[in-house]
Amino acid sequence: MSAPATVQESPSRAEATTPTLRATARRWRFWLILAAVAVIGLLLVTVASGTGTGSRSPYSITNAAPDGSKAVAEVLRQQGVDVVQADTLPQARAAVDAAPGATLAFADPGGYLTDEQLGDAAELADRVVLFLPGFNELRAFAPGVAAAGAPRDIDGVDAGCSLPAAERAGTIIGGGQSYRAAADGDAQLCFRSSDDAYYVVSTETPNGTTTVLGAADVLSNEGITGAGNAALALGLLGEDDTLVWYVPTADDVVADGPADVASLTPDWVTPVLLLAVFTFLAAAIWRGRRLGALVVENLPVTVRSRETMEGRARLYAKAGAHTHALDSLRIGTITRLSSVLGLPRNASVEEVASSAAAVLPGWSLGDIRAVLVDAMPSGEGDLIALSDRLLLLENAVTSAVRP
Amino acid sequence: MAVTGRYVLLVALGVVPVVILGEAYRQAEITLVLWLLLTVAVGVVDLILAASPRRLVVERVLPHRVRLGETVASEVYLTNENGRTLRALVRDAWQPSAGAAVTRQSLVVPPSERRMLRTALTPFRRGDRRTAGLTVRSFGPLGLWARQATLSSPGRVRVLPPFTSRKHLPSRLARLRELDGATSVQIRGQGTEFDSLREYVRGDDVRSIDWRATARQGDARAGHEQKLMVRTWRPERDRRIVIVIDTGRTQAARIDDEPRIDTSIEASLLLAALATRAGDRVDLIAWDRRIRGRVTGATGGELLNRMVDTMATVDPELLETDWSSVAGQVRAVTNQRALVVLLTTIDTPASSSGLLSVLPQLTQRHTVVVAAVSDPEVLKAVSQRGDRDETYRAASAERSLLDMERVTTAIRRLGGDVVTGSPAALPPMLADRYLALKAAGKL
Numbered sequence: 116m117s118a119p120a121t122v123q124e125s126p127s128r129a130e131a132t133t134p135t136l137r138a139t140a141r142r143w144r145f146w147l148i149l150a151a152v153a154v155i156g157l158l159l160v161t162v163a164s165g166t167g168t169g170s171r172s173p174y175s176i177t178n179a180a181p182d183g184s185k186a187v188a189e190v191l192r193q194q195g196v197d198v199v200q201a202d203t204l205p206q207a208r209a210a211v212d213a214a215p216g217a218t219l220a221f222a223d224p225g226g227y228l229t230d231e232q233l234g235d236a237a238e239l240a241d242r243v244v245l246f247l248p249g250f251n252e253l254r255a256f257a258p259g260v261a262a263a264g265a266p267r268d269i270d271g272v273d274a275g276c277s278l279p280a281a282e283r284a285g286t287i288i289g290g291g292q293s294y295r296a297a298a299d300g301d302a303q304l305c306f307r308s309s310d311d312a313y314y315v316v317s318t319e320t321p322n323g324t325t326t327v328l329g330a331a332d333v334l335s336n337e338g339i340t341g342a343g344n345a346a347l348a349l350g351l352l353g354e355d356d357t358l359v360w361y362v363p364t365a366d367d368v369v370a371d372g373p374a375d376v377a378s379l380t381p382d383w384v385t386p387v388l389l390l391a392v393f394t395f396l397a398a399a400i401w402r403g404r405r406l407g408a409l410v411v412e413n414l415p416v417t418v419r420s421r422e423t424m425e426g427r428a429r430l431y432a433k434a435g436a437h438t439h440a441l442d443s444l445r446i447g448t449i450t451r452l453s454s455v456l457g458l459p460r461n462a463s464v465e466e467v468a469s470s471a472a473a474v475l476p477g478w479s480l481g482d483i484r485a486v487l488v489d490a491m492p493s494g495e496g497d498l499i500a501l502s503d504r505l506l507l508l509e510n511a512v513t514s515a516v517r518p
Numbered sequence: 519m520a521v522t523g524r525y526v527l528l529v530a531l532g533v534v535p536v537v538i539l540g541e542a543y544r545q546a547e548i549t550l551v552l553w554l555l556l557t558v559a560v561g562v563v564d565l566i567l568a569a570s571p572r573r574l575v576v577e578r579v580l581p582h583r584v585r586l587g588e589t590v591a592s593e594v595y596l597t598n599e600n601g602r603t604l605r606a607l608v609r610d611a612w613q614p615s616a617g618a619a620v621t622r623q624s625l626v627v628p629p630s631e632r633r634m635l636r637t638a639l640t641p642f643r644r645g646d647r648r649t650a651g652l653t654v655r656s657f658g659p660l661g662l663w664a665r666q667a668t669l670s671s672p673g674r675v676r677v678l679p680p681f682t683s684r685k686h687l688p689s690r691l692a693r694l695r696e697l698d699g700a701t702s703v704q705i706r707g708q709g710t711e712f713d714s715l716r717e718y719v720r721g722d723d724v725r726s727i728d729w730r731a732t733a734r735q736g737d738a739r740a741g742h743e744q745k746l747m748v749r750t751w752r753p754e755r756d757r758r759i760v761i762v763i764d765t766g767r768t769q770a771a772r773i774d775d776e777p778r779i780d781t782s783i784e785a786s787l788l789l790a791a792l793a794t795r796a797g798d799r800v801d802l803i804a805w806d807r808r809i810r811g812r813v814t815g816a817t818g819g820e821l822l823n824r825m826v827d828t829m830a831t832v833d834p835e836l837l838e839t840d841w842s843s844v845a846g847q848v849r850a851v852t853n854q855r856a857l858v859v860l861l862t863t864i865d866t867p868a869s870s871s872g873l874l875s876v877l878p879q880l881t882q883r884h885t886v887v888v889a890a891v892s893d894p895e896v897l898k899a900v901s902q903r904g905d906r907d908e909t910y911r912a913a914s915a916e917r918s919l920l921d922m923e924r925v926t927t928a929i930r931r932l933g934g935d936v937v938t939g940s941p942a943a944l945p946p947m948l949a950d951r952y953l954a955l956k957a958a959g960k961l
Contacts, residue, residue, distance in 0.1 A: 128599065129576040129669035132651060383540025386550040387533055393554060394530045397521055404520040406622060407653030407668050412613040415643075415833045420771035420778070420893050423865075428914035432907060440913030447900060447916035450923070495906055502903045502912065 174222040174246055174334060174362050176200055181337035187348050188360065194349065197357045204232055207361040211239045217357035221256070222246035227363040230255065240359065241323030244351050247292050247331055257325040259297040263312035266293045271342065276305035278317055280350025284343030287314065289332020306330065315347070326351055437498040438491070445487055448505045455516050464488050471508065474515045483508065519565065520655055525662040528557050557662075564658030569600040571654035571667040578673050583827070586644055586680040592618075592673065594635040594652065598627040607655040607664075610637055616647035616675065641677040644780070645831050649673045678826040679780065683788040683945035690792050690949045697796075697957055711752060718746035726750075755797035757961040758856035759952075760848050760884075761786045765832055766806040766839030768863040773893045774941045781891045782861035783829045785945040787822065789859065792949050794821050796956065801851045804832050807840045814851060841872035845879040857885045857961050859948070864890040864938060866921040867928070874928050881933030885960055888929050889948045892922065892938040 134142065171178060176188035176198060188198045197214065201207035211217050219240035226249070228236065233255035237243070245256055253260050271288050274281035293312035296302035306314035317326040332338025333348050352358050431440045453462045456470045468487055472480040486508055492498045532553035540546025575597035584590045592612075598604045604627040612618040617640040627633045641647050655666045715731050731747040763786060769779040790800045794817055802825055804811035811828035813821065839862070848858055858880055864870060873888070880886045899915035902908050926936045935955075939947045955961055 127575065128572075129574055129652070129671050131572045131667045132670050133667040135572075381541065382544050383537050383546035386536050386540060386546040390529070390532050390536060390550055390553075394526060397526045397529045398523075401521050401523055401526050404666070406607065406609045406655060406666070407611050407651075410611050410613050410650065412615060414615075415777070416770050416836065418767075418771045420773045421895055424893075424896060424899070424914050424918050425911070427917065428907070428911040431913060432910045440910055443913040443916040443920065444909075446920055450920075499903070499906060499909050502909050506901065506903060 172362065172364075173224055176360050179336065182335050184334045184336065184360075186336045186339050187334055187345075187352065190345070190349065191353050191358060194353055195356070196353045199357060199359050201359055201361040202364045203366045204228070204236060204361075204363070207236065207239060207359055210357075210359045210361075214357035214359075216241065216355055217359050218242045218244060218352060218355045220244045220246065220352055220358055220360045221252070221362075222248075223252060223363050225363065225365075226251070227365060227367045229369070232363075232367065232369075236361070237320075237325075238322050239361075242355065243323065243325045245325060245327045246334060247329055248327055253294075253327070256322075257316075257318050257320055257327055259302060259318050259320070260294050260316050260325075260327050261297070263293045263295040263309075265290070266308035266312060272306040272308060272314060274305050275307055276303050276315075278303045278305050278315065280347055280354075281305040281315055283350050284347035286342045287330055287333060287344050287347055288341040289330050289335075289338045289344060291331035291333075292329040294327050294329050315351075435495070437495050441492050441498055441501055444502050444505055448509050449487060451509060452512055455513055471512050475508075475511055478508070478511070520664045520666050521561070522657065522661055522664060524660075525557065525561060528560070528662065529554070532557070560660065561663040564660045565663040565665060566658075567602070567660075568656045568658040568663070568665045569598065569602040569604040569606075571604075571606065571656040571665055571669070573599040574604070574654065574669060575599060576652060576669055576671040578671055580673050580675060583676045583678055583830075584639070584641065585678050586641060589638050589640045590675065592637045592639050592649075592675070594637075594671070595632055596625065596627055596635065596652075596654075597632040598629055601629055603628050604654075605657045605659075605661075607657070608635060609653045610635065610649055611651060611653065611668075612637070612639065612649045613647050615641060615643040616649070617641050639675060641675065644677050644679055645833065647675050647677055676827065676830050678830045679783045679787065681784065681787045681822075681826065683784045684791065686788060686946040686949060687791055690788075690946070690953065691795060693953055694792065694796050694956075697953065711755070713750045713752040715747050715749055718748045722748050757798045757956075758852045758854050759789070759793050759798050759800045759859065759961075760851050760856050761789065761800065761802045761859045761861065762844060762848065763802070763804045763811075763829070763832075764806065764839050764860070764862035765804050765810050765834050766862075767834060767836050768839075768865060768869065770834035770836070771863070773891055773895075776941045777834065778863060778891045779832070779834050781941040781944055782889075784941075785889055785948045786829075786859070786861060787825060788945040788949050789952055790825055791822055792952060794818055798961070802828065803847055803851065804829065805839070805844060805847060806835050806837045809847070810835075839872065841876040844876055848880065848884070855884060857887065857952070857955065860886065860888045862888065862890060864888065864892075864922050864925045864929075864936070867924050870925045870928075874925070874932065877929060877932040877934050885955065886934040887937060887948070887951060887955075888934050889937040889944060889951075891941055891944055894940040 140147065171180065173182045174184050176184050177200065179185045191198050199210040199214070201210050207219070211219065217240055219242065221236060221243060222245070223233075224247070230251060233251055237256045243256055245252060248256065250262065253262065271286050273286055274284060276282070287306055291314060293308040293314055294316045295311045295313065296304060296316050296318060302316050302318035304313040304316055308314055314329045315326065317324065328334070328351060330344070330347075332341060333344045339345050339348060449464060449467050452471060453460070453467050456467065456474070458466060458470060464487060468480060468483045471483050472478060475483070486501065486504045490497075490501060492501055532550065535553055536546050536549045539549040577595040577597075579593040579595070581590045592610070594610060596608070604625070606625050606627070607622055608625050609622040610618065612621065619638040619640070623635055625633055625635065639647070650672060651668050651670045653666065653668045655664045657664045715728060718727060726748045728747050728749045731749070732745070735745055735747055763779070763782050765779060769777065769782065771778055773781070786802060790802070793800050799817065800821055801815070802811070802813040803809060810832045813824045813828050816824045844860075848856070860873070862873060877886060896915045896918050899911050900919065901912070903912050922938070926938070929936050935951065937944065937947050937951050
């Protein structure tokens with residue numbers, strides 16, 4: 116039956132069901148092209164809008180957003196001013212040292228510098244332009260000037276002073292901060308906003324000339340085109356050949372805690388950790404790549420035939436149906452006894468009991484009747500005792516009839 | 519594409535240059551990047567140098583059929599049509615129940631040469647066991663990266679019912695020969711039919727002398743010697759036997775770790791083997807709500823062949839068997855009087871009502887035997903009454919036996935005959951019942 120009849124296939128190259136790289140690429144071509152178009156489009160939009168690079172902080176000359184100052188810097192560069200960006204105090208110092216006589220444009224909206232650092236910054240250059248300084252900056256750079264709050268009316272303010280840049284600008288518009296000078300000082304006060312508050316205050320300090328510029332819109336990309344704003348900005352910042360534009364960043368903050376982990380560990384620790392990640396990835400690919408697809412097999416249902424019997428037994432036990440259970444046991448015993456005793460199938464219980472009593476001298480008829488019919492179990496103990504006696508009776512009859 | 523453990527090791531080895539160069543020249547990051555690029559480059563080169571797993575010729579040599587429990591060898595010949603040596607890990611994707619001893623093997627095939635993969639299959643389930651194809655992972659010479667492809671190469675082995683009950687066949691055949699009488703019987707009676715006329719020899723029963731034939735045979739007046747002729751008889755032959763195997767849901771139940779349907783198949787095979795030797799014609803129907811398998815008009819060795827082939831792929835369905843159409847199916851097989859053997863389940867009166875309702879139609883024309891597997895565990899449970907749970911279980915077992923007894927009585931009352939036995943006992947019991955019926959001339 117299992118004779119080795121064999122299947123011999125004609126020798127031709129087997130067809131591969133795994134798609135080739137080319138086929139996979141062709142299949143996904145539409146989505147690949149779509150993804151490429153999306154990526155290229157995104158890049159183009161980013162480059163075109165110019166928002167992809169550059170700082171996000173105000174007064175930054177790389178920030179092309181409305182509150183940045185890229186426009187001022189670019190115009191200054193076109194006018195031949197060398198605008199140098201400095202992000203930290205050492206950078207600013209190096210830039211000023213490289214071009215003595217440079218103007219320093221300074222703003223610290225983030226408040227990164229300590230008083231000591233502010234003092235150092237104030238000594239950097241002879242000409243300093245402060246953008247919307249706070250209390251700490253004023254104390255370091257221009258002790259004679261104080262903040263006078265944010266004015267309500269800020270539209271079209273005339274210069275009203277003899278500062279050349281302000282005179283050329285004529286009128287400025289926009290919001291910002293106003294400042295007032297100490298009464299005894301010889302500060303030049305321009306663009307009056309209220310009684311003794313001005314948008315521009317130029318004062319002589321031991322370090323040189325410090326100009327406080329309180330009109331924010333003069334510098335921002337958004338507001339520089341209004342009235343004489345541009346003229347004022349160019350006038351104030353473009354006086355020297357070099358402008359050092361110093362806006363402190365987080366790098367200026369001096370760490371004062373204990374030395375961090377990075378400075379204590381060798382340089383190769385991070386690369387080794389990265390290498391461990393790559394090793395893990397390679398191992399995942401090594402172990403995860405399956406050797407072909409899973410094989411599917413329909414398995415037949417498995418049903419244990421005794422389940423109904425076991426289920427019914429548990430049901431009896433749970434319901435405490437000892438009378439019912441004993442009935443089943445008795446009927447089974449009576450059926451077997453009647454066949455052992457050679458009685459007809461329709462023999463009554465009395466007949467079975469009397470026939471059994473006839474072959475069993477040790478058992479009285481009453482006993483047998485009690486076991487087979489009469490005794491009513493009052494609990495599970497009775498059930499077990501009666502079931503044992505049923506077995507005993509059955510064995511006794513069987514051994515008596517068929518010794 | 520796949521990578522190997524060796525490649526993972528190579529990547530991990532990058533820790534040496536990264537630490538050394540990082541310590542000496544503070545160039546750890548660059549070293550890491552360069553090392554990764556190097557491993558990828560070496561891997562790509564390795565991949566390019568690997569033999570293509572697609573340029574292979576696959577020939578499969580497989581036995582068509584195997585009995586359940588036997589072991590066969592599946593042979594696959596791989597011819598390398600690449601210009602390079604193929605170093606590969608090959609997986610033959612057999613279904614789990616095909617019982618493949620090893621599923622993946624390493625192999626080296628030089629260019630234009632052929633190598634064989636041998637897999638021992640020991641299926642542990644009846645039916646068609648299949649393999650979809652070969653998956654070949656071809657490694658490069660450095661063993662870093664590998665190319666992988668699945669080659670379509672379908673294979674199939676039909677796993678036949680084991681027919682373990684054939685061990686009972688010789689003794690039953692001996693009984694059959696006794697019946698048949700190598701010396702043909704001379705007593706006319708039920709279950710015998712006319713065989714031949716032959717000359718009387720001393721010892722023959724004088725009652726079997728056929729006087730008419732004697733008179734025809736010779737004429738004493740013509741000088742011929744007068745010969746006495748006797749009639750001989752032989753057991754009836756060319757009876758019809760229709761075996762109906764129920765493939766409904768009750769046949770899925772396992773008894774002694776064997777589904778009822780397997781026992782039914784065993785019993786039907788033994789009966790068919792015996793009956794076809796006895797000269798009877800056996801037809802088989804596997805039925806639940808439609809015909810799952812059917813063998814008609816085959817005799818001798820072909821009958822068993824076709825029966826195992828047909829029943830190999832039949833599994834119980836989760837359906838209630840439609841007994842009402844069984845009579846029609848039997849009528850479609852034969853119009854003659856036949857022995858109809860119903861291999862099914864006798865459980866409770868409720869679940870057997872379909873069977874009981876169709877029996878009168880069958881017993882009217884045919885001799886009907888209902889054969890069912892009984893659970894020896896139930897019989898054992900009856901006499902185990904150690905504690906409370908066992909007592910309740912014994913009561914429940916008694917109830918099951920009582921139900922079966924009621925169904926059996928009902929079947930007998932409707933004119934059918936019942937054979938029940940444990941999975942091991944049922945096939946010989948059914949064969950014995952067949953022999954008894956044959957001896958009694960009730961076929």
